[in-house]
Amino acid sequence: MKFNKNKIVLVVLLVALQGFSQGVLTKNEALQIALENNFGIKIANNNLEVAKNNTSIFNRGVLPTVALNTGANYSRNNQSLTFTDRDTGNDAEISGSGIVSKTYNASLGVNYTIFDGLGRKYNYQQLKETYNLTELQVKETIENTYLQLFTTYFQIARLSENTDNLSEALAISNRRLKRAKYQYEYGQSTKLEYLNAKVDVNNDSITVINSKQLLNNAKRGLNVILGSKEDVNYRVETAVDYNKLMNYEDLKTKTLENNSLLRQNKKNIAISEFNIKINQANFLPSLNFNTAYGFNRTENENLINPFGAKLITSDGLNAGINLTWNIFDGGATKTRVANSKIALDNQQILLEQQKVNIENNLKNSWENYRNQLFILSAQEQNVLTNQNNFDRSEERFKLGQITSLEFRQAQINLINSKTSLNNAKFDAKLIELQLLQLSGDIMNVKF
Structure with missing residues (x-):
């Protein structure tokens, strides 16, 4: 001590x-x-x-600044779908109640100012x-x-x-x-x-x-x-x-x-x-760089559209450079x-x-x-x-x-x-x- x-x-x-x-x-x-x-x-x-x-x-x-964003959504809706049959030309309707959809998302973003005058x-x-x-x-x-x-x-x-x-x-x-x-x-x-x-x-x-x-x-x-x-x-x-x-x-x-x-x-x-x-x-002018990695997932528990996807996921990296010049303020x-x-x-x-x-x-x-x-x-x-x-x-x-x-x-x-x-x-x-x-x-x- x-x-x-x-x-x-x-x-x-x-x-x-x-x-x-x-x-x-x-x-x-x-x-x-x-x-x-x-x-x-x-x-x-x-x-x-x-x-x-x-x-x-x-x-x-x-x-740089680093931000983490994440979220989840839940929806339960009644849905109806009307479409025309190509062969007969008649309208047909499909409906359903309690259609559940769940969405999840997350992203990690980085922003950095390269030049600010x-x-x-x-x-x-x-x-x-x-x-x-x-x-x-x-x-x-x-x-x-x-x-x-x-x-x-x-x-x-x-x-x-x-x-x-x-x-x-x-x-x-x-x-x-x-x-x-x-x-x-x-x-x-x-x-x-x-x-x-x-x-x-x-x-x-x-x-x-x-x-x-x-x-x-x-x-x-x-x-x-x-x-x-x-x-x-x-x-x-x-x-x-x-x-x-x-x-x-x-x-x-x-x-x-x-x-x-x-x-x-x-x-x-x-x-x-x-x-x-x-x-x-x-x-x-100011020059800024930003990049983010994102993830999205959508789950549909029951579908009324036969062509719909029950599970949709996406992820990937995005990056960009922005030039801002406030010529007259x-x-x-x-x-x-x-x-x-x-x-x-x-x-x-x-x-x-x-x-x-x-x-x-x-x-x-x-x-x-x-x-x-x-x-x-x-x-x-x-x-x-x-x-x-x-x-x-x-x-x-x-x-x-x-x-x-x-x-x-x-x-x-x-x-x-x-x-x-x-x-x-x-x-x-x-x-x-x-x-x-x-x-x-x-x-x-x-x-």
Whole structure:
């Protein structure tokens, strides 16, 4: 018995995914599970199998057709026969009732089209191009799944880090509340300080709850992409690496050569070209060959005609060649050819339109990517600055040198800067993935 190593690995991953509640689901593990279980990919692969079947020899019209026909008839009639006697010139009649006649027949026929104006040839080439188009559609589906998967994966990572930061802020607010409570009880501060600290704890608690809800929703969304039927909980990797080697000219070259939409449109152009030739084939004659072997048997059980045959049998082989040329069909073929040429022109126009749109998307995404990397660098500096400011503010707050409102503001500034850093970090990665999808290179990403 042969075992598929990839299948075994996948089963292990699925069991692991179902078996732990807070294990780490790596990017590679998520990708392997999605590629095997994603519903969209399964449907796309089935469509590819259909396209493969359509290109088989059984769907190309190059094989003969063989038909077997057989039948039997039974008749029981009353008959009468009137004839003139040659010697006397008088009419005489013979009649009978319940005259039974049985007929049996069978034939085996073969039909084959020798020439059909090259229609079969162009139809087969069109089917091959359709199969290639379906392959590109499968590739596009997988690319979209990559982007959808990692968009959701990094959204979970973003929300995980934001939730951790908010939980840390809540812990700081709880310590401040405890301090304010002790100071109020011992008469070292007013009740207003205590109430303000309590309000801030409540607000931070609500923020944490909302963030956790968004995180759980994102995880359930990822389960759908992974094709998981269970509501599995897990942690994800939050580390992000960027492709430092990307440059615009290389991306543009790869996009024009490898973009899935552009390649699909080129296949549609090829299919339209063959469609013209298929329609033009109707202008030419067709030559067909047919042959059949037949057998017939008639049994007459009782006869009223003395010259009739009680048993009649016949069998033999027949063959023939037919030439058909539809010289004029009312202009139907001419119309189909003209319309197929217009369809080809539309596909060529669509290709040019797609090139313009995709190049525009590439330019916009590239500029956004470069800007996002700059924002990421700036936000890293902001976090360092706000962390330093918060640490100093916390020390001064403990010494009573600043008010609780000033301390709270320093805390809010730190939370906001960390959130902005997370957003910039994951936004830059998602834009990078969009660039890789445009260039047809997203499936080569290494995580």
